[in-house]
Amino acid sequence: MSSHVASPGVVPSYLLARLAESGRYPRAAAAARQTLTAGRPPFRARIDLSIDENGDLVAQLSDAPNRTISDAANTQTLPGAVVRTEDDAPVDDASVNEAFDGLGATFELLLSAFARNSLDDAGAPLDATVHYGVDYDNAFWDGERMVFGDGDGEVFTGFTRSTTVIGHELAHGVVQHTANLEYQGQPGALNESIADVFGALTEQYLTGQDAADATWLIGAEIFTDAVEGVALRSMIAPGTAYDDDELGKDPQPDHMSGFVRTTEDNGGVHINSGIPNRAFALFAIDLGGKAWETAGTVWYRALTGDLSSTANFTEFADATVAAAAEVDEATAASARRAWTTVGVYGDEPAPSTE
Numbered sequence: 001m002s003s004h005v006a007s008p009g010v011v012p013s014y015l016l017a018r019l020a021e022s023g024r025y026p027r028a029a030a031a032a033r034q035t036l037t038a039g040r041p042p043f044r045a046r047i048d049l050s051i052d053e054n055g056d057l058v059a060q061l062s063d064a065p066n067r068t069i070s071d072a073a074n075t076q077t078l079p080g081a082v083v084r085t086e087d088d089a090p091v092d093d094a095s096v097n098e099a100f101d102g103l104g105a106t107f108e109l110l111l112s113a114f115a116r117n118s119l120d121d122a123g124a125p126l127d128a129t130v131h132y133g134v135d136y137d138n139a140f141w142d143g144e145r146m147v148f149g150d151g152d153g154e155v156f157t158g159f160t161r162s163t164t165v166i167g168h169e170l171a172h173g174v175v176q177h178t179a180n181l182e183y184q185g186q187p188g189a190l191n192e193s194i195a196d197v198f199g200a201l202t203e204q205y206l207t208g209q210d211a212a213d214a215t216w217l218i219g220a221e222i223f224t225d226a227v228e229g230v231a232l233r234s235m236i237a238p239g240t241a242y243d244d245d246e247l248g249k250d251p252q253p254d255h256m257s258g259f260v261r262t263t264e265d266n267g268g269v270h271i272n273s274g275i276p277n278r279a280f281a282l283f284a285i286d287l288g289g290k291a292w293e294t295a296g297t298v299w300y301r302a303l304t305g306d307l308s309s310t311a312n313f314t315e316f317a318d319a320t321v322a323a324a325a326e327v328d329e330a331t332a333a334s335a336r337r338a339w340t341t342v343g344v345y346g347d348e349p350a351p352s353t354e
């Protein structure tokens with residue numbers, strides 16, 4: 001099945017368009033122009049062996065990832081040549097191993113935190129292609145696989161080192177298999193935001209970080225030192241991730257009062273995602289502890305419940321409050337406060353869950 005429909009990539013086209021005009025970064029400008037014009041299961045299990053209290057050997061089956069990394073060898077032909085599969089040892093190419101590890105981290109988050117077996121909850125293989133194109137300034141989920149460019153070296157360093165980018169892209173696969181939020185306007189911004197939530201959670205899970213200690217940055221590894229910026233996006237402080245003479249300023253609003261109405265970027269999907277992003281970060285920090293536990297589970301249940309593919313911010317907020325109410329009323333109140341702080345709920349009390 002080939003459905004080349006999903007996300008256009010982790011780097012939004014408005015940022016690439018700006019970069020394409022850059023006088024300071026000629027190689028990056030050329031790479032951005034090229035990137036803009038360029039155009040996507042078997043079960044596996046692992047056996048855990050242990051000795052029980054009677055001294056008997058016990059074998060337990062659990063779900064395991066099934067990863068295949070291919071190398072496009074700087075062409076734009078997918079999938080490229082297979083260079084590492086699930087049972088292979090690390091290879092000499094760091095990009096291959098980073099992609100392999102990032103896919104594994106996302107699989108572990110989905111399985112451990114949400115009891116989800118891969119993107120489709122049916123053990124779908126996790127496929128990725130590295131070294132896509134020449135100086136290609138993006139990473140994307142094409143509906144079937146993750147594709148990574150190497151970056152131009154002047155502005156973007158490449159994408160395989162960023163766990164948040166990998167978790168983000170694979171989350172588009174989870175969304176595709178669940179609420180399938182349309183990639184336009186508010187549902188599109190929710191699609192982007194949920195991808196950022198999973199990206200941040202993948203990194204926090206991998207490092208064992210508490211919500212309070214997390215950076216809440218998406219793509220903190222992808223800019224070179226030449227760029228005035230810390231990441232592509234900040235979930236806790238949208239609009240502050242970069243402010244660079246050549247790239248401009250991070251355009252994300254952190255409140256509904258700054259909601260951007262535009263026909264670009266599929267109606268601002270990478271821009272207005274800042275609003276639900278901040279709601280999640282506030283909720284997770286307010287609850288305390290590990291964000292993937294309660295906060296992540298509430299968001300996951302909202303996504304995998306009966307959410308419509310055309311859900312707007314308020315409808316998604318309502319779904320999270322309902323999911324939070326299944327934990328307890330204090331959790332529901334925390335979710336309501338977060339959505340009120342970002343202006344999705346008005347100052348009047350949000351609808352009771354009773």
Ligand SMILES: [Zn+2]
Pocket residue numbers: 007009010168169172192195
């Ligand atoms: Zn995305």
